[in-house]
Amino acid sequence: xxxxxxxxxxxxxxxxxxxxxxxxxxxxxxxxxxxxxxxxxxxxxxxxxxxxxxxxxxxxxxxxxxxxxxxxxxxxxxxxxxxxxxxxxxxxxxxxxxxxxxxxxxxxxxxxxxxxxxxxxxxxxxxxxxxxxxxxxxxxxxxxxxxxxxxxxxxxxxxxxxxxxxxxxxxxxxxxxxxxxxxxxxxxxxxxxxxxxxxxxxxxxxxxxxxxxxxxxxxxxxxxxxxxxxxxxxxxxxxxxxxxxxxxxxxxxxxxxxxxxxxxxxxxxxxxxxxxxxxxxxxxxxxxxxxxxxxxxxxxxxxxxxxxxxxxxxxxxxxxxxxxxxxxxxxxxxxxxxxxxxxxxxxxxxxxxxxxxxxxxxxxxxxxxxxxxxxxxxxxxxxxxxxxxxxxxxxxxxxxxxxxxxxxxxxxxxxxxxxxxxxxxxxxxxxxxxxxxxxxxxxxxxxxxxxxxxxxxxxxxxxxxxxxxxxxxxxxxxxxxxxxxxxxxxxx
Amino acid sequence: xxxxxxxxxxxxxxxxxxxxxxxxxxxxxxxxxxxxxxxxxxxxxxxxxxxxxxxxxxxxxxxxxxxxxxxxxxxxxxxxxxxxxxxxxxxxxxxxxxxxxxxxxxxxxxxxxxxxxxxxxxxxxxxxxxxxxxxxxxxxxxxxxxxxxxxxxxxxxxxxxxxxxxxxxxxxxxxxxxxxxxxxxxxxxxxxxxxxxxxxxxxxxxxxxxxxxxxxxxxxxxxxxxxxxxxxxxxxxxxxxxxxxxxxxxxxxxxxxxxxxxxxxxxxxxxxxxxxxxxxxxxxxxxxxxxxxxxxxxxxxxxxxxxxxxxxxxxxxxxxxxxxxxxxxxxxxxxxxxxxxxxxxxxxxxxxxxxxxxxxxxxxxxxxxxxxxxxxxxxxxxxxxxxxxxxxxxxxxxxxxxxxxxxxxxxxxxxxxxxxxxxxxxxxxxxxxxxxxxxxxxxxxxxxxxxxxxxxxxxxxxxxxxxxxxxxxxxxxxxxxxxxxxxxxxxx
Numbered sequence: 001x002x003x004x005x006x007x008x009x010x011x012x013x014x015x016x017x018x019x020x021x022x023x024x025x026x027x028x029x030x031x032x033x034x035x036x037x038x039x040x041x042x043x044x045x046x047x048x049x050x051x052x053x054x055x056x057x058x059x060x061x062x063x064x065x066x067x068x069x070x071x072x073x074x075x076x077x078x079x080x081x082x083x084x085x086x087x088x089x090x091x092x093x094x095x096x097x098x099x100x101x102x103x104x105x106x107x108x109x110x111x112x113x114x115x116x117x118x119x120x121x122x123x124x125x126x127x128x129x130x131x132x133x134x135x136x137x138x139x140x141x142x143x144x145x146x147x148x149x150x151x152x153x154x155x156x157x158x159x160x161x162x163x164x165x166x167x168x169x170x171x172x173x174x175x176x177x178x179x180x181x182x183x184x185x186x187x188x189x190x191x192x193x194x195x196x197x198x199x200x201x202x203x204x205x206x207x208x209x210x211x212x213x214x215x216x217x218x219x220x221x222x223x224x225x226x227x228x229x230x231x232x233x234x235x236x237x238x239x240x241x242x243x244x245x246x247x248x249x250x251x252x253x254x255x256x257x258x259x260x261x262x263x264x265x266x267x268x269x270x271x272x273x274x275x276x277x278x279x280x281x282x283x284x285x286x287x288x289x290x291x292x293x294x295x296x297x298x299x300x301x302x303x304x305x306x307x308x309x310x311x312x313x314x315x316x317x318x319x320x321x322x323x324x325x326x327x328x329x330x331x332x333x334x335x336x337x338x339x340x341x342x343x344x345x346x347x348x349x350x351x352x353x354x355x356x357x358x359x360x361x362x363x364x365x366x367x368x369x370x371x372x373x374x375x376x377x378x379x380x381x382x383x384x385x386x387x388x389x390x391x392x393x394x395x396x397x398x399x400x401x402x403x404x405x406x407x408x409x410x411x412x413x414x415x416x417x418x419x420x421x422x423x424x425x426x427x428x429x430x431x432x433x434x435x436x437x438x439x440x441x442x443x444x445x446x447x448x449x450x451x452x453x454x455x456x457x458x459x460x461x462x463x464x465x466x467x468x469x470x471x472x473x474x475x476x477x478x479x480x481x482x483x484x485x486x487x488x489x490x491x492x
Numbered sequence: 493x494x495x496x497x498x499x500x501x502x503x504x505x506x507x508x509x510x511x512x513x514x515x516x517x518x519x520x521x522x523x524x525x526x527x528x529x530x531x532x533x534x535x536x537x538x539x540x541x542x543x544x545x546x547x548x549x550x551x552x553x554x555x556x557x558x559x560x561x562x563x564x565x566x567x568x569x570x571x572x573x574x575x576x577x578x579x580x581x582x583x584x585x586x587x588x589x590x591x592x593x594x595x596x597x598x599x600x601x602x603x604x605x606x607x608x609x610x611x612x613x614x615x616x617x618x619x620x621x622x623x624x625x626x627x628x629x630x631x632x633x634x635x636x637x638x639x640x641x642x643x644x645x646x647x648x649x650x651x652x653x654x655x656x657x658x659x660x661x662x663x664x665x666x667x668x669x670x671x672x673x674x675x676x677x678x679x680x681x682x683x684x685x686x687x688x689x690x691x692x693x694x695x696x697x698x699x700x701x702x703x704x705x706x707x708x709x710x711x712x713x714x715x716x717x718x719x720x721x722x723x724x725x726x727x728x729x730x731x732x733x734x735x736x737x738x739x740x741x742x743x744x745x746x747x748x749x750x751x752x753x754x755x756x757x758x759x760x761x762x763x764x765x766x767x768x769x770x771x772x773x774x775x776x777x778x779x780x781x782x783x784x785x786x787x788x789x790x791x792x793x794x795x796x797x798x799x800x801x802x803x804x805x806x807x808x809x810x811x812x813x814x815x816x817x818x819x820x821x822x823x824x825x826x827x828x829x830x831x832x833x834x835x836x837x838x839x840x841x842x843x844x845x846x847x848x849x850x851x852x853x854x855x856x857x858x859x860x861x862x863x864x865x866x867x868x869x870x871x872x873x874x875x876x877x878x879x880x881x882x883x884x885x886x887x888x889x890x891x892x893x894x895x896x897x898x899x900x901x902x903x904x905x906x907x908x909x910x911x912x913x914x915x916x917x918x919x920x921x922x923x924x925x926x927x928x929x930x931x932x933x934x935x936x937x938x939x940x941x942x943x944x945x946x947x948x949x950x951x952x953x954x955x956x957x958x959x960x961x962x963x964x965x966x967x968x969x970x971x972x973x974x975x976x977x978x979x980x981x982x983x984x
Binding site for chain 2: 033036038184187188190191192194195196197198200201202207253254255256257261354355356357359361362363366369371372384386388389390391393394395400402407408418420421425426429
């Protein structure tokens, strides 16, 4: 069920064009794509938002975005000016037919409805935008719509969002972004797994001891309390980013890289996640909430003292989990997950810990044989390291001395001189090219929510409230204890 | 059958102390060991040779060796002088009982015959030296004797050498050096194989497509024609170095690293080598002989024009082979071997070529999926590289672009700041410590000769004479064709 190649769109309409995401990520990404000659010829870029700006007013806004979020060496006045010339702006009220007609009038004539609608707005208006677009006759043919998390805050509300958009657009027109999938190292994980013979024979419960996924942030709620305090780490991070990474690590080899094949394998993983029942809550989950402490040598306040956080909030700013995948490949292999705010450092990392060698032929003198590890670091730098035991050079008196050394694919050094791209660039280009492989299908979103809901429900039922942890620490001590309960430790 | 730990020797007697090997390798190695505090306290070093030198004369000779073959940063006048103080010299005639008695008198009193005899002499006098030592009463207890190639020039003569020494010394007193086994990367091969889970599941005919061992030299016969013209590449290089490397690559995991366990596994490999019968000579072997050409931009003469080479010599200065190991692990996996003089560059390398992935999920756009390779380079620099496919960063229009990138353990950079040791240092220290793991047992020497003899015999019987190759090329064109016959290519 590969789709025929999509015709290049004639226009991209960016809803929420004056918002934070547009400013930081989307307008700079479009600029880089444009500068690298990757946008289709003549593509019309349209900013759409409520603000009563004219074209020039919006161009000034976009210029400011580029000024702040594109490094100096990648821009010059001439190219910025030329890029901005492609932009138009339309002040829209999505509930007004007139307003949508005005928007449509900014576009070149649509031959096959081939427009990309990028909804960088609150999910609460995804449905209204979709309806407005339909009423204006813009949603046919190969038009595509891009939406992003949060797609609901549980299974029921995610179904609502998906249905509101799904009434207007067919599933294959809908591109659900998880920007983690746009990262180079995530795509490299697929190449490592399926472009090499090296790992596949070990990539199962015979060869892998455990898998760890850590997504840690140093920031606190940072003015997003109104949103975050209703979500928490479990729903804000695990439901999407973490489970997507987990699915890519665990999936069976797809028959090819097309969207259907890859997503069919991912959904199988998500549906194989062992439900966390109330009796597993205390052994397999830890929720945490930061208290006042210090991050990067600066004093920071506790979660409950953040502006906009409810008094006595029992929202989780940290979560640690043990997930299990109930299938032949992964039976018995723990996937340890942790993510949180106000951690000591910001990084995102997948660690595959292989089994130890069955027998140490070197004796004690050689040192401990550390198990092999494959470390896929997404953030802050993108690096893949394979930890192997090697002999230390030299003449140890009592035989060979060994230690584990990293075999690194540093994406910054191995491919030096290349600009590090914004994850959105890859994803925007894929939308434009009609390639859905790195996007999330509706059934994935809903399977992930079903698994997450059971945990949230379990917390409620068992009265599991977040344990306090000092800002700048690795979460509550019970989070350290979680893998230790099963004989493992968090990778440093 | 681990031996009890040997008592540290009280003396090391270096026969052939004024020879080339002593000067270039052995005296400098002893110096480095001494300087690093690795020699036993009070160890007496005795040079023994025919030259009528006194202690001071020999010390001057040793000082000159150090002057030429130890880098300036590793020596200073005080330490050189202190090291030389430990040396004595004895002019010996090994056939004279008086002379041997004089030698013995240079030694401190022997408590348990614990002396190392290092025979850096022609193999033709190994037997006489052993006899002389026995008659002087020096061969008992834990005394050890070190000998090196050539141990014979075929199976029959190697048995003679082994018997001559074996009449006097028990097998566990005899340390047969193959200096390749002293190289860091060779020992690292063992650590990589048996210290990591990563490779073992692939290390067989399911995971490995082929193995290549190349030992290339740029030099010609260089004044060694009298010896070399009676040996050739097959007997000078393949019988020992190449087959030792092959055995280490192919052996089953030993139960531990002791000499008996490791050598029991190596001998199993050598005995499993499929004999090359006369009908296989033309498909599985190529002999070559260099003609005039250029190496490193300098004109060099042909083999037949070298001083000391017999007119119309049909000696091989190059050999390429396909070896097969007839056991469960390796059935069907070719081991391609090539070694020769007057090649374009000097290097020694083992290349493990893994099987290709069973199916390319990335399609044609992503580029060719190169099979994984593990490259163990012994010379000129010692590097271990694992070639894996990774994604090239960036936004290829038609999907992901991949290429193979090396994951390197550079023993020079990963362990920076460490002096690169002479292979003999490791081996001399092992002799002193009574550790025979990296030495070659008699049955290995003889099994290797039996396999080599069949090839030499096959060449004779089938009239297979060396094909000419231009000095500075990679051997005769039939050597290029050899792996191609089986669908493979030499690694560049």
